[in-house]
Every structure is written in C-alpha cells, then in structure tokens.
Amino acid sequence: MKSLLDRPAPTDAAALTLRRGAARVLIDNWTGTSTVPSRTLYPHQWSWDSAFIAIGLRHLSARRAQRELESLLAGQWADGRIPHIVFNPALPYDAYFPSPDFWRSSAAGRSAGAPAAAETSGIVQPPVHALAAWLVHRADPAESRRRSFLHRVVPRLSAWHNYLLARRDLGGAGLAAVVHPWEPGMDNSPCWDEALRRIEPAPRDAFQRADLDHGHPADRPTDLDYGRYVRLAADYRDAGYDDGAARFDFAVEDPCFNALLIVSERALAAMARETGADATVHTARAEALTRRLVARLWDERAGIFRARDVTTDALVEERSVSGLVPLLVPDLPPHIVDRLLDTLTGPSFTAPATGLAPSYDLRGHAFDAHRYWRGPAWFNTAWLIHQGLRTHALDAQAAALRSAFVTEAGATGFAEYVDPATGRPRGARHFSWTAALTLDLLCAEFEEPTP
Amino acid sequence: MLKTAAQEQLLPGDTLQAKWEFAQEAGYDAIELRGKGDQHFASRLDELRQAHKDGVVMPTVCVDMLHFFGAFDTDLRRDAIDQMKSQLTVIAEIGGRGAQTPASYGMFSRRLPPFEPPRSEAEDRDVLLTGLAELGEHARKEGVTLFLEPLNRYEDHMVNRLEQAADLIRATGLDSIRIGIDSYHMNIEEADPAAAILAHADLIGHAQVSDSNRFQPGAGHLDWPAWLGALHTIGYDGHLALECRLTGDPVEAVRSVPAFLKRSGA
Numbered sequence: 001m002k003s004l005l006d007r008p009a010p011t012d013a014a015a016l017t018l019r020r021g022a023a024r025v026l027i028d029n030w031t032g033t034s035t036v037p038s039r040t041l042y043p044h045q046w047s048w049d050s051a052f053i054a055i056g057l058r059h060l061s062a063r064r065a066q067r068e069l070e071s072l073l074a075g076q077w078a079d080g081r082i083p084h085i086v087f088n089p090a091l092p093y094d095a096y097f098p099s100p101d102f103w104r105s106s107a108a109g110r111s112a113g114a115p116a117a118a119e120t121s122g123i124v125q126p127p128v129h130a131l132a133a134w135l136v137h138r139a140d141p142a143e144s145r146r147r148s149f150l151h152r153v154v155p156r157l158s159a160w161h162n163y164l165l166a167r168r169d170l171g172g173a174g175l176a177a178v179v180h181p182w183e184p185g186m187d188n189s190p191c192w193d194e195a196l197r198r199i200e201p202a203p204r205d206a207f208q209r210a211d212l213d214h215g216h217p218a219d220r221p222t223d224l225d226y227g228r229y230v231r232l233a234a235d236y237r238d239a240g241y242d243d244g245a246a247r248f249d250f251a252v253e254d255p256c257f258n259a260l261l262i263v264s265e266r267a268l269a270a271m272a273r274e275t276g277a278d279a280t281v282h283t284a285r286a287e288a289l290t291r292r293l294v295a296r297l298w299d300e301r302a303g304i305f306r307a308r309d310v311t312t313d314a315l316v317e318e319r320s321v322s323g324l325v326p327l328l329v330p331d332l333p334p335h336i337v338d339r340l341l342d343t344l345t346g347p348s349f350t351a352p353a354t355g356l357a358p359s360y361d362l363r364g365h366a367f368d369a370h371r372y373w374r375g376p377a378w379f380n381t382a383w384l385i386h387q388g389l390r391t392h393a394l395d396a397q398a399a400a401l402r403s404a405f406v407t408e409a410g411a412t413g414f415a416e417y418v419d420p421a422t423g424r425p426r427g428a429r430h431f432s433w434t435a436a437l438t439l440d441l442l443c444a445e446f447e448e449p450t451p
Numbered sequence: 452m453l454k455t456a457a458q459e460q461l462l463p464g465d466t467l468q469a470k471w472e473f474a475q476e477a478g479y480d481a482i483e484l485r486g487k488g489d490q491h492f493a494s495r496l497d498e499l500r501q502a503h504k505d506g507v508v509m510p511t512v513c514v515d516m517l518h519f520f521g522a523f524d525t526d527l528r529r530d531a532i533d534q535m536k537s538q539l540t541v542i543a544e545i546g547g548r549g550a551q552t553p554a555s556y557g558m559f560s561r562r563l564p565p566f567e568p569p570r571s572e573a574e575d576r577d578v579l580l581t582g583l584a585e586l587g588e589h590a591r592k593e594g595v596t597l598f599l600e601p602l603n604r605y606e607d608h609m610v611n612r613l614e615q616a617a618d619l620i621r622a623t624g625l626d627s628i629r630i631g632i633d634s635y636h637m638n639i640e641e642a643d644p645a646a647a648i649l650a651h652a653d654l655i656g657h658a659q660v661s662d663s664n665r666f667q668p669g670a671g672h673l674d675w676p677a678w679l680g681a682l683h684t685i686g687y688d689g690h691l692a693l694e695c696r697l698t699g700d701p702v703e704a705v706r707s708v709p710a711f712l713k714r715s716g717a
Binding site: 019020023024027028030032060061062063064140 | 642643646649674680681683684686
C-alpha cells in the first residue's frame with residue numbers, strides 16, 4: 001500500500017493521499033467499459049460490485065460511472081434480470097469458476113431471454129443499481145442529460161425491478177426471494193446453513209474452483225458449501241433459468257436484498273420525477289415493500305431483521321449484517337430504528353478491532369473471523385449502514401463510522417474485507433468497491449439524502 | 452487544485468504584461484512562452500527579464516519551429532539542438548522550469564504516403580538518444596528540464612505514446628528529461644489516457660491541454676474528469692498549459708478554459 005499512496009510525491013493531507021490511492025485503484029481496475037472488482041480474484045464484471053463502484057467512480061469520472069452501469073445493463077436478460085456476472089469474452093474459461101461453459105447462458109437461458117452475444121451467469125445480486133444510477137446522475141446532471149443517461153437506463157432498471165417483484169415473489173407475500181446463496185451477495189453467511197443442509201452437494205470432482213488460486217482457503221467458503229452452490233446453480237440452469245418451471249430447493253427472503261429494492265424503487269421515483277415521468281408507481285411500491293419488510297422479516301424480540309426461509313416459512317435464527325442494512329429505509333417505524341441502533345452498537349456487532357460491523361454476530365455459534373461472510377467486516381455493508389445512519393439523522397454515529405471506514409480502507413490497502421478480531425486485511429487488496437466507497441465518503445460533499 | 456497556463460499567442464494584449472493581466476483575470480496561473488527559431492527566443496531576453504521582474508509567471512516554453520532534434524537532415528537536426536539549448540538557457544535565466552519539444556512534427560507519418568520513412572527504426576532511436584543526451588545534459592547544467600512530447604501518428608512517426616517517450620528517457624539515464632504530455636495526442640494514441648498517466652507517473656513533468664478536436668478544453672468530447680483525476684492521483688504539481696486552436700469568439704474561448712477545467716476536476 002505504501003507504494004500506492006506515496007508515489008510519486010508524498011502529500012501532507014491524509015485525506016488527499018487516501019483520495020489519490022482510491023482513485024488509483026479505480027483507474028488501475030478499469031477495463032475500458034467497466035471495472036473488475038479485483039485484478040487477481042475477480043476478473044469479470046460483477047453486478048452489485050459495479051453498482052457500488054459506480055457510486056465512487058462518479059467522483060472520478062461521471063462518464064465512466066455511467067458506462068459502468070450501462071455495460072452491466074448490456075448483459076441484462078429480456079425477462080429483466082441483471083445477471084450477477086457479465087463475462088469478459090477475452091478471458092479463458094478457467095479464469096473464474098463457475099465459467100461461461102458452466103452457466104451456458106446463451107443456450108440454457110435462451111427462452112428466459114439471455115443475451116445471444118454476451119455470456120453471463122443466470123442468477124442475480126442485490127438491486128443496488130437504481131440507487132447507483134440516481135447518485136451517478138446527481139454527480140453531473142449536465143453530462144447525464146447530454147448522454148441521455150436516465151432515458152437509457154431507467155426503462156432497464158424498471159424491468160429489473162419488475163422481474164424481481166413478479167418472478168421472484170416465491171413466498172407470495174410481495175417480497176423478492178433469492179434462490180442461491182450467491183444472490184444476496186453474502187455467499188457463505190451462516191444464514192443459509194440450514195437451508196443448504198437440505199441440498200445434496202455436487203461431487204467434489206465435478207467442479208474446479210478458481211477462487212482458491214488467489215484466495216486463501218481459510219478465507220473462502222468450504223468445499224462442501226461450494227458443492228452445494230454448484231448443485232443449486234446447475235439445477236437452475238437445467239430448468240432453463242425459468243423461474244416458473246424451476247423447483248427451488250433454496251428460496252430465502254433476505255432483508256438486505258429487499259431493503260436495497262426499496263431504496264432503489266425510491267431512486268426510480270426520483271429519476272422519474274427528474275425526467276417528467278410518473279413517479280407514483282415507484283413510490284407506492286416502496287411503501288408497500290417497506291410494510292412487507294417489517295411484517296415478514298422484522299424480529300421484535302431479537303431487534304434485527306431476519307432472513308425468512310420460504311421453504312419452511314420460518315425466520316432464520318441467525319443475526320447477520322444483512323439484518324442491519326434496512327436502516328437504509330427512510331420510512332421505518334421509529335422504534336425499529338432505535339432497536340436497530342441498539343443492535344448495531346451492542347456486543348454482537350461491535351468488533352474489537354474495526355469500526356465496521358462484522359458480517360455475522362460476534363457471539364454467534366458460527367462466527368469465523370476469517371471466512372468471508374461468516375464474520376469478517378465488509379466495506380460495502382458499512383457504507384450502506386453509514387447511509388442508513390444519515391437517513392435517520394444519526395449524525396454522530398454516521399461520522400464515527402465514516403472516520404473508521406476511511407482510516408481502515410487506507411490502512412488495509414483497500415482490502416476486500418477485514419478480520420474483526422485483529423483488524424487485519426483479508427481477501428483481495430486494491431478491491432474496487434472498497435476504493436470506490438472510500439472515494440464517495442471523501443468526496444460526497446453535498447447533502448445527499450437517501451432518495 | 453491543478454494550476455493552469457495559457458500559451459502567449461492565445462492571450463490578447465501587445466505585451467507580456469498586458470497578456471498576464473488578462474490571463475490572471477481569466478483565472479490562469481501562468482503563461483507558457485513560445486520559442487521560435489533563429490535565436491529569436493534568445494533575442495527576447497530583455498523583454499522576458501522585464502516581464503519576469505513585473506511579476507509575469509512564465510514557467511515553460513514550447514518550441515515553435517518547423518524542424519526538430521529528430522530531423523532526417525543532419526544540418527536541421529544540429530540547428531534544432533542548438534536552438535533548444537538556447538531556449539533551455541533562456542528559460543533558466545528567467546527562473547522557469549523547462550522547455551518542451553517533440554521529436555519531430557510534420558516531417559513524416561507512417562499513416563500517410565509513402566508510409567515507409569527514409570530512416571530505420573534503429574537509426575531513429577540512435578538519433579533521438581544522441582539528441583536527448585546532449586539536450587538533457589544541457590538542461591541539467593542549466594537546472595531546468597527538457598520535456599519530450601509524444602505527438603499523434605499523423606504528426607510524428609517516432610514518439611507517439613507515453614511509453615515510447617519513457618523508454619527513451621530511461622535509456623538516457625537523465626533526470627533532466629521528462630515527458631511533456633498533451634491531452635489531444637493522448638486521446639488519439641493511448642488506449643486508456645488515465646491509465647497511461649498512472650503507468651508513467653514518475654516521468655511526467657509537464658502537461659498541455661486541448662480537447663479531442665484540438666480546440667480549447669470544453670469544445671470537444673474528452674473525458675476531462677478522468678484525465679485530470681489521474682493527474683491528481685499521481686500528485687502532478689506542474690501546470691496545465693493551454694495549447695490549442697480556438698472555436699467561437701477567441702477571447703471568450705480562452706477566458707472559458709480555467710473555469711471549465713476547474714469544473715472538470717482540475
């Protein structure tokens with residue numbers, strides 16, 4: 001990290017140095033049309049990564065930030081889904097697993113509307129995109145209007161939300177369900193353990209992991225989990241990615257996923273107002289989703305939102321950072337905001353060595369300080385919680401989190417995630433969304449409320 | 452905040468002092484001089500000294516000749532080197548930072564007939580390294596820097612990209628030679644201008660600005676925030692010197708640039 005921040009001339013102001021380091025990561029990881037999450041571990045375009053990256057990239061180049069979202073949306077399926085990976089066709093298949101020849105999107109997904117040219121995965125990630133598009137637009141409205149950015153992306157973002165609300169309402173109660181642990185973005189969270197136990201893993205010799213080429217095995221999901229991920233994805237693929245026909249052995253309503261859908265519906269409303277279109281449908285959806293989120297996923301006793309297992313129709317008895325992210329939602333009942341703040345600042349999520357909330361309850365039975373989403377603290381969830389704190393005018397807590405965020409991002413070389421027990425960096429370094437969200441916290445000077 | 456400069460011929464006014472007054476009002480931090488041949492730049496020494504005394508900030512000079520140190524013709528090459536040495540001496544005398552030159556301009560393009568230059572690539576390299584060694588040594592003695600400017604493929608056939616300039620500079624081993632980048636040429640030649648700035652951060656010494664169409668910044672379609680953001684990232688502390696053609700009312704065009712660059716992240 002030293003070389004990154006110090007070249008060519010050291011500067012006096014720490015924030016300026018950090019801003020330069022973050023910008024450097026984003027310039028280094030830019031491919032011409034989008035940004036790779038990491039040059040080593042993640043060489044393609046990832047869906048929610050691109051959204052978080054665009055939120056920071058807008059401060060470096062509004063045009064690049066727009067391109068980031070546009071290139072992702074170019075991989076959108078005709079049924080509205082935004083795939084969680086858009087593959088770089090210039091790379092060999094073994095650059096990442098599962099590779100294009102596993103997903104076979106253009107063939108297996110043809111009837112579901114997968115693009116004929118771009119190869120993508122068939123599953124999705126959390127809907128941060130409309131929020132990102134709105135923030136990107138706000139960064140440079142003149143450039144946005146010149147490029148007709150909103151006119152081009154808003155119909156696609158609406159189709160994306162329509163897909164989630166129509167095809168993914170697997171619980172029948174009006175929330176979007178995820179059908180694979182990779183979809184909520186927190187791949188190996190203990191929240192999925194029980195549901196995954198029902199899944200017969202794919203045999204270990206049926207797949208070749210690529211994540212272990214660069215990642216440390218202790219930081220990554222286990223082989224057993226990986227076998228189940230492969231089984232679920234293969235079954236979905238073999239059903240033609242048809243949400244009507246597929247039999248979902250794994251289906252969960254995730255609080256972070258749905259909270260982001262709410263905020264993104266509000267962003268669509270804001271963008272509709274900006275373009276003179278009707279915003280009421282999006283406002284009404286956001287309100288309805290908020291009511292359902294509280295009714296279906298709030299656990300009053302535990303003071304946190306829980307995931308709901310659609311198969312058993314029961315709340316998952318685990319406390320993860322996903323359950324704190326709904327703090328983002330502006331219209332939460334005040335007592336829920338209070339309870340969430342208590343939980344956030346209580347012993348389960350106050351880590352000894354980081355100001356960021358760990359991904360999983362520090363006192364939980366499955367806590368693992370190293371392993372991906374089973375304990376490590378992540379910068380994207382910290383950014384979302386920061387926005388949530390600001391949304392509810394919890395300014396002192398927001399300022400403390402912001403300060404911890406930028407300090408730790410710089411000290412860890414913009415790490416992918418942080419060990420909550422030691423504060424040490426884990427996973428990839430020079431990780432794009434960590435750099436992007438650092439840049440956002442350093443640069444977003446204007447008062448920018450959640451839409 | 453990156454500093455801006457305007458080349459002297461772009462500024463209204465009969466004297467450097469009058470031009471400086473306009474430049475400051477428009478938000479510029481300096482004037483970039485233009486150095487003609489036949490020792491013309493040296494003949495201006497009294498004028499330049501007086502301007503310097505009067506507070507005109509003139510950190511750099513950009514050569515304004517039709518032959519250069521990479522010329523095919525031996526005599527023209529010799530003269531170009533002598534002129535550049537003189538310009539380096541003069542800019543040092545008035546407290547400036549350095550002088551900018553391309554390897555050549557308008558002499559040959561591999562993209563235009565007859566496509567094959569009369570000199571081999573190896574001979575080109577020898578000529579350029581010989582010239583750079585002499586100029587760089589002179590700059591070092593004078594305490595200033597020679598800025599080598601890559602031009603686009605239609606204007607020069609030898610040094611088009613930052614990596615080519617960097618390779619030559621490293622081969623000389625001289626700290627007194629740095630790359631003088633130009634946004635317009637980079638837009639044509641670099642796959643990713645912002646990434647090129649980062650890749651050659653340690654060798655970038657000067658920067659000239661014009662838009663994708665050679666007009667003033669703001670008149671074309673360059674991604675200025677990305678380009679300027681990259682310069683911020685490397686801690687660039689020189690000027691952004693306006694070297695361009697003008698579209699629209701020329702005075703207003705020149706006046707518009709500092710504010711435009713600032714809005715774009717400078």
